[in-house]
Amino acid sequence: MVGIFQRSLRLRTSLRQLSFHGSTSSTDTLSSLVLRGRLFPISSPSVFFSTHRTLQAPNDGPKSLSDTPPPRRPFSRVTEEDLTFFRTLLPGRTITDPDLLESSNVDWLKSVRGSSEVLLRPQTTEEVSQILRYCNSHNLAVNPQGGNTGLVGGSVPVYDEIVLSTALMNNILHFNDVSGILTCQSGCILENLSLYLEERGHIMPLDLGAKGSCQIGGNVATNAGGLRLLRYGSLHGTVLGLEVVLADGRVLDCLSTLRKDNTGYDLKQLFIGSEGTLGVITAVSILCPQKPKSVNVVFLGCETFEQLLKTFQLSKRMLGEILSAYEFLDSECLNLLKTHLKLQNPVSDCPFYIVIETQGSDPNHDEEKLHNFLEEAMASSLVVDGTVATEEGKIKALWSMRERITEALTHDGFTYKYDISLPVERIYQLVTDMRRHLGDRAKSVVGYGHVGDGNLHLNITSPAKNAALLAAIEPFVYEWTAKFQGSISAEHGLGLKKRNYIHYSLGVRWRVFPPCR
Amino acid sequence: MSGRVLVGVKRVIDYAVKIRVKPDNSGVVTDGVKHSMNPFCEIAVEEAVKLKEKKLIKEVVAVSCGPQQSQETIRTALAMGADRGIHVEVTGKDYDTLGPLQVSKILAALAKKEEAQLVILGKQAIDDDCNQTGQMTAALLDWPQGTFASEVSLENDKVKVVREIDGGLETIKISTPAVLTADLRLNTPRYATLPNIMKAKKKKIANVKPADLGVDLTSRLEVLRVDEPPQRQAGMKVETVDDLVVKLKDAGKV
Numbered sequence: 001m002v003g004i005f006q007r008s009l010r011l012r013t014s015l016r017q018l019s020f021h022g023s024t025s026s027t028d029t030l031s032s033l034v035l036r037g038r039l040f041p042i043s044s045p046s047v048f049f050s051t052h053r054t055l056q057a058p059n060d061g062p063k064s065l066s067d068t069p070p071p072r073r074p075f076s077r078v079t080e081e082d083l084t085f086f087r088t089l090l091p092g093r094t095i096t097d098p099d100l101l102e103s104s105n106v107d108w109l110k111s112v113r114g115s116s117e118v119l120l121r122p123q124t125t126e127e128v129s130q131i132l133r134y135c136n137s138h139n140l141a142v143n144p145q146g147g148n149t150g151l152v153g154g155s156v157p158v159y160d161e162i163v164l165s166t167a168l169m170n171n172i173l174h175f176n177d178v179s180g181i182l183t184c185q186s187g188c189i190l191e192n193l194s195l196y197l198e199e200r201g202h203i204m205p206l207d208l209g210a211k212g213s214c215q216i217g218g219n220v221a222t223n224a225g226g227l228r229l230l231r232y233g234s235l236h237g238t239v240l241g242l243e244v245v246l247a248d249g250r251v252l253d254c255l256s257t258l259r260k261d262n263t264g265y266d267l268k269q270l271f272i273g274s275e276g277t278l279g280v281i282t283a284v285s286i287l288c289p290q291k292p293k294s295v296n297v298v299f300l301g302c303e304t305f306e307q308l309l310k311t312f313q314l315s316k317r318m319l320g321e322i323l324s325a326y327e328f329l330d331s332e333c334l335n336l337l338k339t340h341l342k343l344q345n346p347v348s349d350c351p352f353y354i355v356i357e358t359q360g361s362d363p364n365h366d367e368e369k370l371h372n373f374l375e376e377a378m379a380s381s382l383v384v385d386g387t388v389a390t391e392e393g394k395i396k397a398l399w400s401m402r403e404r405i406t407e408a409l410t411h412d413g414f415t416y417k418y419d420i421s422l423p424v425e426r427i428y429q430l431v432t433d434m435r436r437h438l439g440d441r442a443k444s445v446v447g448y449g450h451v452g453d454g455n456l457h458l459n460i461t462s463p464a465k466n467a468a469l470l471a472a473i474e475p476f477v478y479e480w481t482a483k484f485q486g487s488i489s490a491e492h493g494l495g496l497k498k499r500n501y502i503h504y505s506l507g508v509r510w511r512v513f514p515p516c517r
Numbered sequence: 518m519s520g521r522v523l524v525g526v527k528r529v530i531d532y533a534v535k536i537r538v539k540p541d542n543s544g545v546v547t548d549g550v551k552h553s554m555n556p557f558c559e560i561a562v563e564e565a566v567k568l569k570e571k572k573l574i575k576e577v578v579a580v581s582c583g584p585q586q587s588q589e590t591i592r593t594a595l596a597m598g599a600d601r602g603i604h605v606e607v608t609g610k611d612y613d614t615l616g617p618l619q620v621s622k623i624l625a626a627l628a629k630k631e632e633a634q635l636v637i638l639g640k641q642a643i644d645d646d647c648n649q650t651g652q653m654t655a656a657l658l659d660w661p662q663g664t665f666a667s668e669v670s671l672e673n674d675k676v677k678v679v680r681e682i683d684g685g686l687e688t689i690k691i692s693t694p695a696v697l698t699a700d701l702r703l704n705t706p707r708y709a710t711l712p713n714i715m716k717a718k719k720k721k722i723a724n725v726k727p728a729d730l731g732v733d734l735t736s737r738l739e740v741l742r743v744d745e746p747p748q749r750q751a752g753m754k755v756e757t758v759d760d761l762v763v764k765l766k767d768a769g770k771v
Contacts, residue, residue, distance in 0.1 A: 293549075299708075346708040378711055386711040391553035392533035394708075 072159045075141040078118050082138060086120055089130055093168065095119040104163045107156045108149050108210075109415070112496060114157030116143065123168045125243060125251060125282040131164060132280065133249025144276040146218025147189065149210035151417055154275055154495025155218070164280060166217050172196055173283065174257075181240060181257045183285040186217025202288040205232035209403040217281040223273030225491035227403075230452040231324035231359065232289055235272050242268040243283035257285045275493050292324075292359035294366045297398045298374065300386035301350030305428040308352050311382045312424075312452060315356055318373040322366050325357035326452030327402050330431070333446045334401070340411035341404055346397075347385040354383075354451075355402045363390075405448050405459075413443050414465045416473055418458040420481050421490035421505075427456045430480055434458065437476060441469050455490040478504040520575030522565045523633040524599065525624055526558040528583055528590040529644045542742050544613075545644075554590045557639025559597075559706040560699040564669060565637050566598035567704065573671045574634065576600050580627060582620055584608045588722055595717035596709035602722035603627065607734065611727075614736035616645070619727075621653035626730035628658060633694060635676070640665055640698040651698035661691035664698040 086094040095101060096118055105114045122128045135142050141161040148155045157163060166187035173183040177200050184193065191211040194204050206219060208226035218224075220242065223235050232238060241256035254268045271278055302308045308328060315323055331351050337343040347353075360366040370388065377383045389395045409415045420430065431447035438445060442460045449457040458477065462469050478488050478501050487505040489498050530536065530545070531553040537546045554562075565577040579594035581587040582605040591602035605623050607615055628636050636658075641648035655662035663669070663678030667686070670677045680687045681700050709717075727734055755761045765771040 300711075344705070347710055374711055375715065378715070383711070387708040388711070388714060389708075390551075391531045392551055393531055393553065393556075396533060 069158070073141070074139075075161075076139040077160065078140065078162065082134075082140065083118070085134060086118065086131070089127060089134075090120055090122060093121040093123070095121070101163075104145060104148065104165065105156055107151075107153055108213075109151060109153075109410070109417075112153035112156055114143070114163075115160050116157040116163045117160055119163045119165060121165050121168045125169075125245060128164070128169075128245045128280055128282050129249045129251050131249075132245055132247060135162065136248045142280075144217075144221070144280045146187065146215035146221070147210065147213040149214045150218070150222060150495060151419070151492045152489070152495030152497045154222075154493060154497075158496065166215060166280075166282070169217075169282065170215075175200060175202075176257070177201065179257075179259065180288045180290070181259075181285055182288050183241075183255065183257060183283065184216065185283050186220070186281045187215050190214050190216060190219060197288055198291055201291050203291045205238040205287065205289055206235065209406060216284050216286070220272055220281055220284055221274060221276050222493045223491070225450065225453065225455065227325050227327065227357075227450070229450065230326055235286075236269060238287050239268065239272055239284060240287055241285040242271055242281055244268075244271050244279035244281050246279045251282075252279065255283050255285055259287065273493070275495065290361070292361065294358075294360045294363035295390075295395060296358045296366060296370055297389045297395045298354075298356040298358075298370065298386060299346050299389075299398045299401065300354040300356065300377070300383040301347045302352040302354060302383055303350060305352060307382045308354060308451070309424065311354060311377055314377060314380075314382065315373060318376060319356075319358055319369055322358040322360040322369060323356070324359040325355065327355040327449065328451040329353050329355075329402055329405060329448035330428075330446060332444055333405050333408075333448050336408040336412055336444065336446065337401060337404060340408045343401060343404070346387045346401070350384055353401070355398065357399075402448065405446070405457075409444075409446070409459050409461060413461040413463045416460040416462075416470065417492075418456075418460075418473075418477050418488075419449075419490050419492040420456045420458060420477070421454055421487035422456060422481065422484055423486070424451065424454045426484050426486075427451060427454065430456060430477070431458060433480065434460070434473070434477065438469070438472055441466075441472060453490075475501075475504075481505065521631055521633050522568065522574050522577050522635045522637060523624070523628055523631060524558070524561050524565045524577060524579050524594065525620070525636070525638040525650070526562060526579050526581050526590050526594050527555040527639070527642050528552050528581060528587045529555045529642055532556060532643055538743055538745050542744060544740065544743050552586065552590075554593050555639050555642045555644075556706075557641060557643075557699055557701070558590075558594075559639075560701070560703050561637040561639050561697075562594045562597050562599060563704045563706040564666075564697075564699055565635075566707075568669075568671065569598065569600075578603060578631060578633075580605065580624065582607050582615060582623055582727075584612055591722050592717055593709065595720045595722075596714045597707060598713065599720075601720055603725055604722050605725050605727060605730075607727060611734045614738070615734065616736060616738060617647045617649035617653055619732065619734045619736065621650050621657055622732045623727055623730060624650070624654045625657040626732055627725075628654070628694070630730070635693060636660075636696045638696070638698050640700050651696050655696035658694075658696070660695050662696045662698070663689060663691055665700040666697050667700050667702040669697060669703065 101116060101119050104119050105116055120131055122131060143157040143161040143163050145155055145163050145165045169185035169187035171185045172188060175182045180202050190204060193216060197203055205228060206224060206226045207228045208224060220235055220239055225234065240258065241254050243255040244252045246252055271281060302311060312326055315326060334345055334353060358366055358370060389398050422430065428447060431445065435445045442462055444461045446459050447456055449455050460473060481488050482504040488501050494502060529552060530547065531551040534551050539546055568574045569577055577599040579591050579599040579602045581590050588604050591604055595602055624636060636654060638651045651664055652662060663676060663680065665681045666678045667681045668679035674693050675690050676693060676695055677690050678697060680689065755764060
């Protein structure tokens, strides 16, 4: 790994501090997020990635615990002099018009709002470096922003932080079609990368509903999971290299395109999932799989969750290496799709639905495996109904039954979103327990998600934001999750909304053994 | 009446696929490209199956003209509820030049042979947009035709068809046997469910050659060239009205 740390880097396994010798800033920003929720003292005023964001909901009600905004740290405010510098550095790309700033100040769910007055749109790593160096020396807070599609309020400013958008850093730098390694700037939109790769016989290793807007830099910064994780793994495995600009403007070049490199600490892993707290990712190199010649999608209906899990086992056994996605949704989700988006149920009404996708290199081989699997599933009554799609149009239609649930929920009312990892047998139990716990207080309680990865998306809606309902949901949902050693944020990250709940699921625990005699 | 309905289904490039023109401009790239049933043909199959479910007709026969792969399209129709299929084998050069005239001759011959009460087709195929096969078939058979149907109802031995035309909707009543072509709003095709897909594997698809039907496939058309549509020019943003006037004058528009 190429590093530009001048002297030795003490990287303790507890990740307590990344200390740069000779640098005044201690990037203790991570410290407030990791390890038992204990806040380490903020030793330096020059902390440039604000980890604490306010939850300024547009429709205000009495604030609950998660709504309490963190205080504004003593950063400087933007002056005319600062604006002059930015305008010289980025002519025409320094935005101060409030109308244009609106979309950068509000998140996709329209649940949090910042009050930034400056939006910067660099095009090169050099410009990002200059911006950060300047902000570092002038004590100005910066909010890196990609596609602004995050669901935990982490992509928009809390107060008046300068928004640093990577939207114009959308160049594809290089693609090697032998190794399948793509190198691009961090502002490339995921769907555009997919289209580029598809023309060259490859695909991106991740896919999510937000693909039309989300940027690869943001995906990496949040360690996005998505629909293909089952098959291609997480970004921790597929990202081969990163170029990151650190808080003080230094550029960390780990943009390797090597599949294997065991020389030194794998620093890029720290930035994957760091949610913009350690640096601004400016370029990514990622390993891309072959574009499958044959894609099939199956939509199945099951009577019980146990049968759904047995079908999962069967699909792994009989579909084997061609299985690329295993998602589920419940009948309440389907009702929302019918009511709000007028989508029709492809099969008869059942309590649970499964979306299975296969990807392979030989249509005949895949179809045969698929038909054998479906025959077995029907014969053993694991599924009661289903339909298959091999054509792109129909495949899109079946996938939209799963991908558009988030959209349908926004039409149902104010949504409380929970992204939970649990032992796979417990996944639906949380939904039923929550329904029983809330009774009539909620409008809809639905469960869907990447059941193949043990990841549940629990969503609850109410006609309007309701603090009493929120108090009933939290911390019940977190305590329930903690009881089964699950994760309170499987893939959405912590951002603003879940920053206070990290202690419910901690990745790192200390164990102390009594001294041996 | 025999109570038999003949439904024509065509295998075309899937509507979601991005079409590419061959480098020699002789046609579009079809090798390795995803194909599926023409969407209007799906609507035709759905209508026929609905009629059968209402017990107004007895049997639905799906027909497709083309190479081996056309059988997949017939299987899809069978999975949607058709009872049996007929694959009219047309390959190679004959398939390249296969057009509405040849297909309508084949369908007319089959309609007579199968003693069909109705022939239901999609109004047009999404690859050639000809919108001719239904009309030609009716003319060859000297049968009445209800084209661009958005509503079909059988009343004894007559068919009431509501047609989508430029001015609105036209309702006609025609006697059977007749040819109908399906328009977009006729129905929403069902998803083929697993039990039906399994059943479809056992249904019969008969193999027929055009010569057996006495049909001559020679084409009277020759494709000279295929080109992509011109690239859309990017728009331009101007800051003031004066700039706009200047730009319009430069482009010779004002």
